[in-house]
Amino acid sequence: MKEPFLPGQRWISRTEPDLGLGTVRQATDRSVTVHFGAAGETRTYASDQAPLRRVEYQAGDTVRDREDRSLVVEAVARRAGLLVYRGGGRELAEADLGDRLAFSDPLQRLLAGDLEEPGAFALRVAALEWQHRRRKSPARGFAGGRVELLPHQLHIASEVAGRLAPRVLLADEVGLGKTIEACLILHRLLLTGRAARVLILLPDSLVHQWFLELYRRFNLWFHIYDEDRCRALEAGGANPFLDDQLVLCGLGLLAGSPERARQALEAGWDLLVVDEAHHLEGAAYALVEALGAAVPSLLLLTATPEQLGVPGHFARLRLLDPHRFPDLDAYLRQADDYRAIADLAAGLLAPEPLPPPQAAALAALLGPDLGARLEESRPEALNALLDRHGTGRAMFRNTRAAVAGFPARIVHLAPLEPSPRDPRLDWLADLLRSTGDKVLLICSTRAQAEAIAQGLKPRVRVKAAVFHEGLTLVQRDRNAAWFAEPGGARILLCSEIGSEGRNFQFAHHLVLYDLPLDPDVLEQRIGRLDRIGQARDVEIHVPYPRGGAHEVLARWYHEGLDAFRTHLHGGRELLERFRDRLAAPGDVEGLVEATRAAREELRARLERGRDRLLELNSFRPGASAALLDELRRLDGDRALEGFLLTLFDRLPVDVEEVGPRTYQLGSMGVLAEALPGLSADGLTVTFDRERALAREELQFLTWDHPLVSGALDLLLGGGGGTSCFGRWPDPKASALYLEAVYVLACAAPPQLHVDRFLPPTPLRVVVDAQGRDLTAALPRALLARSARPAAGQGLLARPEVRQELLPRMLARAGGLAEARAPRLLAKARQDLAAHLDREIERLRALRRVNGGVSEGDIEGLLHQKAALDTHLREARLRLDAIHLVHRG
Template structure:
């Protein structure tokens, strides 16, 4: 027995296979130290050890196992080999249908020497899916365990839902409050970012806060705590991969200071080996900004603006065009979009109360926005904006919100000591309106005691007006809603045509549903307060039964509704990017019809005039560049200009409205034009040479299904097929001792198409717990190494011999590849290459135990010859892989030398000698570390061993 041998312990048989890591002898008694698969170390007596027999010994002694467990082990070997192929494996593993461009992007990233990439596809092409596929591929290959996703706060829910629903990945959302709660539980000095392996956080919640002399002691202490325990700790948490969405927000001018967001990107870039940046508008029309963004991906490649040429950019960036995207049959993926404006006109007599309500809220907004602005009260500014937004939605939204606000104000004096603002001024760039956020805004402190009574009086007057309007659904929009629905159904020739109706407010949503219900229509609903299960049920109800789905913006995040093509926007968000997000629920991959959008536009309002002026200019962008480019650039325009601010400022400058808004609209148009004109020059569209179909790994799910079926047969568990569902099964749980698994697995599918069609189907893929449990059992008990089988393959009828399965692993400190090499020996001389190749490329499905071996074989001689053949084939594979990897490593090495030469030349120009020498020492050390890392990658090691052997008799 030697160190490194695999053994078992009689006393600890339940712990499975152990590795010998040391020996000891005391008082004349020998002891052995063991390391088990669960990480535990145990020292036991020497005679307690059961030495594990190797495969050849088991074969020689004819200790044959059940052919079923042998084939299970063989399938696990084939799966391991399959996973190391340079193909996209995960496309068959989840409830998605990856498209050609998504597979090409995934393949591009995972086969890079350093999988760091800028994914810059146009909007709607599924950058989230592409990033998730890259993540899954790298995870399956064992390259990553810990993942950080950084996104704008408004996209957190969408990412969380997509990863959960489509990839069955559970991520923990880290907010500032959650970090503080973890600190209280685990201790102030604990880096709580290490407590979970999959984390999502918003970019603004983790960026560093400025510290300056004007801060109070308390505020300075709070910011120092934030910078240490959030900004610094997240960079020191040893993540393997970081994905940053809307990466253009990490902006840094070529000669300018780093923004707080850029500092986050730079810190993570320097500390996390794998990085994906996602954005549809990476360059923002500015070469300096683009250069600094690319430096986050690869600082060695992008030395200066001369590096911004297509050949170099294409090494680290991918970009696909939306309207050029096709499916595997060559059909264009995206349909056309037809948008109609429904002008909502109020009658001065019939809608008098509604008009008066609007005017009263607008008057309040004009007055108190300016007061809040002068006092620097950002929370109250948000409240005033909320008032103005709800009055353009519906009287129901006004009534619900103002009743809640009045209740808060009337109890304010009694609760003043315990009430605190929900937000502080430093955090307002994170704020986005939503159902939950609106509720908090309604509970902010009044401006002061004087304005408390003024606000209460204003609210009571508005409530009285709103109650009169809501009593009989007198909002003019409801009349237009019914007319619009009837007209569209008549035009489309479908009385039961499905519609999605969007609104910003839950109270308006409830009113729409109540109104349609009174008319006999069926409705499903979505809002931010529903659980994942409730959302799925509501979408299924809409798909199967209801004619209408009424949704808030929060409810519509991350959902796909391609089976519907008509959308009514009952109210319009001020930010056009939010409107594009709504439309994106149906104008997306999988939509089979031209989508029809109907926007309700309330005439005679300040908002309508502002929107009209802005959209006149924005429409020019659509005309010149198309809907897709327009969608690409919207988030940038919002960051630079703030549409909310443009609208609310308009209420306070009514006399100069036309002139001021026109100036702002011209600025927006010019900026958008500048960005989009530079688009193709700075970031060329990708032109992949590979055929996407060739990248598909369609074999994996077949292997997984066969593995599960063979294992269940081995365990004598029946596999039952549903009569009413195609290719769906149910069976008893083979691991009943585990409480987290059901007693019976129901509606099990192995094909993604089947699982996509039935939302409640459970797809068993390579990530499913059953697969890991089978794998662990095989390894723990060292099962399936040797067997004897009678195999039914007509073309090899009458041949018998031994099937040796060798496992070749090639790896360095970055990646590895696995190959199975089958060698079929008919005797100790004759190697049958035809059968060997067949066994490598196919799965034996028809077989039974072979009770007796009639021939007398010298298994050791057969093995010696088989080993020679396996070594020869392994050497060919090794040389090919090594040459391929070395080519990439040496190319990267040349890039490093160019980078450090440029850096050295720049430093020699520094006039102060001690600073110059210090920097030169620093980059010399940095260069040495980088070159050492590359030397480790050049250390490519092959390892080959015999994994299985079986006597086969063909009939």
């Protein structure tokens, strides 16, 4: 029977032993709350399922108190359910034990005769080594997404996730994958422990789509909040937003209710994500402004950052950093300066030698060191120029011009003769009869979408689905899913809400039944099909009656702006310039010609100025090359696949190969609860990224997958392989070997991400009965291959082995491990200093020339460096596993 939880007791987490000793803070019949002082973490568990092990030291053990004073335990007493250790004439209550103490459970299991065979030890050591690599890897959080490995997305995700408290505007052009970038950043922050509570605010129409993207692509289960859920959760008087860590919420719920906004603000978050940020106005803007001021990290997403004009764009930048962007006029003046910087960047990219005036200007901007070696250090100089003088610190915007992989746009203008009945309906019926392909139609209003659906019925027999704001979110998602099915709807009739956020790239026919006045909205419509990954050219159909406003708008877009065939830059500015003439066109030929000339002038101006700098800073292939190579290496690593299959077999999980690198996993009953995602019905998984992308029913198995982390926790936290005994039938071998594995671990708050420098690090030591260090002479593979299962209870029952030989051998092994630890700690501290000193100096250089860095950014890194160094110096060794090998 499990010991009852009492406040003051000390327990250790089986799944997270590196948190150190925990103290029970509160215990009820249903839950227990434990504080891990060394890591600064508090966990609440269900009492009957808590992955905790009672810490109870025995006579002969050495313990330390909170002042780091040692005590050799001579006796143990119990008082009201709590332990008291006695030794050296004093007592130490268990509540006063140091938080960083280790617990030598493997030795106790060994002496008790609780033995496993050598293979279990080998698997445990392999698991520790894989866990070490996984937690230190720069690819952690990026590897597990079911996404294509696109360099422009990885560059932004890596750059943003590497910041202390990222606050950026992700403004890639339509179709380049802002949602994927945000999810990669989010996934990295969650898996490395730098974020735990996340709030995502969206237009109501995108809530379920984000939910599915997060779950299907990243195995993240967010909870959708609406008014009904909030009412149910607050029935007991609690703040409903405290009930879950990961929350998806329609922006309207909070913007429309001061009470809900107050609750969300008081709940506290580590990261706030806001999609379609160009819609933030009035109460919605004030809400995000208040939340953004209280939340350390903020991601704003929009493909059309200037849809509300330059003042609206500036207002979004103010949400990110009001100190950096206090004044619109100053922002506009600074934007003018970017043109000169863009010219210098173009000079560094050109193959010709730099003209003397440009070289002198660059030397003045970059300093004497880089200035003296510009010609031989152009890439370094370009990176420094963009970093210190560009705009990308607060904003990233990849363009289609810089990112390859887009299809062509083929435009079909369809002028129709006017008639009392809408001629577009007959034209649409003919289009559907002439092609068997799927067709996406977007129009302005719900009423129009419904009218088209009714008008099609007597004209053509076709499966049609509608998508508009009059449907519930679930109905919209079902209709979109029906459209996506190969045998489902052939046409989806959308109101304007279908033009944002949705991905319909499986289709390649787009009908623009009417045309919006705003060019940015037009680009949003086209972007539903014209996206990275679109396999065919996009056919854009524009039907319109001759001689009316529709024809004027179609010609203005096609002949004046070239907005159907190409992605338009500066559409908002051009709209403002020609708005009055569009309202009363008069000379249509003159309007088209003037628009064409204005478009060319604007394109040339933008290419010379801020857009060029943003493009260069947002996608630097060299900066993401190392991460991309590592991700590709991990994708092809068959050693990982082999280890996991062995681990699944040990747990046990039924494994059946059903294709190349693809397996059917079967649950063994109770394991279904311990392994996330593995239900009683089983699970089909693949280690192949391309196969996972092509077949959505397959789970993509990487180190980031919760099933893998759950399997590792089950093995390492459950004690498997910690006390093993084997026989080596070799007459030349020594009589007895002790193979011990220690783990050097640093308990630190997760937001510090200490794993970058010192993840839990296994140290293997082998000694013989004479205390000789045989670690190098007897590598793990040799003992794993040579040792055979054997019963060791007889040997361990001998007093001279239990009381003299084994303690002496273990003391020698511990001493050897302790001697190796300082070198590892010194290396970790050197890596820490090199990494953060480099970043601190970079930010100082940035601050001298660019207001995009605040003094708080630098102070935060200095504080982080000092805290990390303190925790690293307090790292401790713990004995994790013992393998005793007898000659036989």
